[in-house]
Amino acid sequence: MQGSLVDAFARQGVSRRSFLKYCATLASMMALPPVAGRAMAEAMAAARRPSVIWLPFQECTGCTESITRSHSPTIEGMIFDMISLDYQETLMAAAGHQAEAARLNAMQDNAGKYLLIVDGSIPLGRDGAYSCIGGRSNVEMLKEAAQGAAAVVAVGSCAAFGGIPRANPNPTGAVSVSDIVKDKPIVNIPGCPPIPVVMTGVLAHYLTFGSLPELDAKGRPKAFFGETIHDRCYRRPFYDQGKFAKTFDDEGARNGWCLFELGCKGPVTHNACATAKWNGGTSWPVESGHGCLGCSEPDFWDAGGFYKALSLPADPLGIAGAAAVAGAAVGVGIGFANRAKQGAAKSAHETTTLADLEK
Amino acid sequence: MTDLQFLTWVRGPGLDIAVGIFLLGVLWRLFEIYSLGRSKDLSAPRRTPGASGLHTVFRRSLPPPGMLKCSPVSYLGGYIFHIGLAIVVFGFAPHILLIRNLTGLSWPALPSQFVDLAAVVTMAAMTVMLADRINKPAKRFLSTFEDWFTWAATFLPVLTGWMAVQHLLLPYTAMLALHILSVEILLIVLPFTKLFHAFTLFGSRWYNGKVNGHRGVPV
CATH class of the missing domain: 4.10.480.10 (Cytochrome-c3 hydrogenase, C-terminal domain)
Structure with a gap:
């Protein structure tokens, strides 16, 4: 097995053996057959280097931190060596107009083929003005970038589900990627942040097989999110x-x-x-x-508080006290009405009929 | 609405509404029933050993002579599913946690495997009793919509709770939410159906025992 990636790894002190072990681990974590580890290693080493555009929206950069700083030196971080990361604000050297130009170039040159990674939610409030890059709103950029993407990977809970920005009362009108993009395959890799190996696992799967892994109903890779x-x-x-x-x-x-x-x-x-x-x-x-x-x-x-057990009420009971008082009042009221009825029946010498007993 | 949102709703506003209606209904009916009263019996009481309200409270828990053989499913099934329900409701750790949160009372939990067994036995007993109610012409004739409905309202919480623990049919989150929802339905209907016997059982036994005891009849 040869390739620029293997050489790059060797320079950083990661042996070919470690790389193969890592690929085998990835394959087994994704419940793929053992041979898939070898296939992954070969595909990644061959370094087809597909273009990847990483758009950061309403986020905290924790997802990027998670994948790049998981441990050092990190093979997960080196996954960036096997893709052509053409736009990633945190990691790229370019800034300002140069950065935007790099993004547009990558989108034009690889139209229909690039992988779009998104972290952060997309605010829709005030026409998306809550989060803008280069004077353009996130929602505008996402729609534009998704058009030419082969697939979209929503990294982190914010991109996948709206995350913390979407928490009640959601002041920015934050939504997830799948709320905006409807016509492209989307993989959700939620987590705050997501586990690095899950992110690389999905990328490795895409590089090896040219397709996205099997997903659950919430768009998450079943291999990692199949069990609680x-x-x-x-x-x-x-x-x-x-x-x-x-x-x-x-x-x-x-x-x-x-x-x-x-x-x-x-x-x-x-x-x-x-x-x-x-x-x-x-x-x-x-x-x-x-x-x-x-x-x-x-x-x-x-979801009702981090320190509250699942079997406990999510919110304090608000109407219980008032309901109890109301119930008692209704009961007492009906009691008085019944007493009055009984008294009236007694003074009128009414008799009890069979029909009364059937009531 | 996702599973977790559904669960959060049933744990939050859903529970609040259900507990509110439950408390309203229970207090309403208890005040209404106990304020009904009866005219005073002016006759001299006939004292007979074993004839009193307290005696009847206990005696009615036992089948009258010969009845166990005549209707074994009703008695044995009834015992099994009531005891099973008590074990499941009051012995399962998450349930105790809820009770502690709402009332401050708590006690040690039973092992979850034992509670699981109790749930299965409870459901089996309830199913046999339902089959018996369908099969026996007299029971079927006496059954109204309320009987079938309250059976389902009692059975569903046990079934959904057991299925949630066993991870059957639906993801745990959705099944847990359905379980809590089914309990909320039970809480809402309990004060207004025959399920209210949970509150009136001993009072009405005492009442009957006392009235008959006054006449010297141990029932």
């Missing part, structure tokens, strides 16, 4: 045994018991954290003692 955190969680046996940490520093927490009562959203969150882990496989939120926030699900920010 809860189902793959190493603390799951404690849930089944009814052993829960009640606070973050009690005996249960120290014993590594289930964090369900502390608000863990693992049961309703589809992601690969429990298996792929973070920071080069060091740990992941639940392993470090904090419940899952559910960041890869739509509207996780408004």
Whole structure:
């Protein structure tokens, strides 16, 4: 196996063997047959270098940080060596008009073939004026760039589902990529941020097979989002045994018991954290003692609070007290009415008929 | 609306509405029923051993002589599904957590596998009882829409809860949301249907026992 990518890796201290191992890991994580690892390695090494345009919209750059700084040196970060990243504001040297020119050139030269990566939500409020690049609104840029794209990858929960900008009351009118782009294949890679290996896995799949991986109903790659955190969680046996940490520093927490009562959203969150882990496989939120926030699900920010268990009310009960008082009042009122009726019947010497008993 | 939004709605506004209607209905009906009263029985009470309100409260939990053989499904099935429901509702950790949140009361949870078994047994007993109600001409004749409806309203929360835990048919999030929704429907209909026996059971037994006890009849 030869190629510029392999040479580039060698220069950065990543051996051919490590690269092959990485590709095999990617293939197995995506539930592909073992031979796919080899195919991925060859395809990536061949460095077809498809053009990729990365548009950052209403976002925090956390997704870019996640993929470029996962650990050092990072093979995930080097994925950029196998694509031609023609526009990425955070990483590119060009600025201002030069940057915009690079984007337009890439779009023209690779029309219909380039991969469009989007991170950040798209604000629609005030004609999109909440987020502009080079004087143009995000929604305008997205529509333009999506037209010539082969496929769109929505990286991060903001691009995939609207994320934090879309949280109630959504002051900017933020929407997801799939709310705007309707006629192109879209892969959602949600997470706040997404797991680096998931991003590279999707790119590697696209480079190797020229197609997007199998997606679930929310447009997420099934290989990584097919199961819930809860189902793959190493603390799951404690849930089944009814052993829960009640606070973050009690005996249960120290014993590594289930964090369900502390608000863990693992049961309703589809992601690969429990298996792929973070920071080069060091740990992941639940392993470090904090419940899952559910960041890869739509509207996780408004799902009733991070520290409230799933079986608890999402909001405080508002009408319960008033309803109880109203119920008691109605009951007492009807009680008085019944008493009056009884009294009237008694003084009128009414008799009870069979029909009365049938009432 | 996504699954998680649906779940958040049933945990939020949905629960608020359901608990509100439940409390309204329960207090309404309790005040209404207990304020009805009856005219005072002026006759001298006939004292007979075993004839009192308290006796009847317990005695009505046991089948009268010969009835167990005559209608085993009603008695055994009834016992099994009521006890099963109690285990599922009050023994499952997430349920206890909700009760603690709403009332401040809590107790140790049962292992989830045991609760799972109780749910299956409960559903089996309820299904057998439904089949019996359909098969026995007398029971079928006496059944009204309310009987079928309340059966479904009781059965669905158990079924959806069990399916959510077992990850059957729908994704967990959607099934959990359906489970909570079905419980909310149960809460809403409970005060206004025969399910209200959960509140009036012992009171009405006491009442009947007392009236009959006054006449010297141990029922």
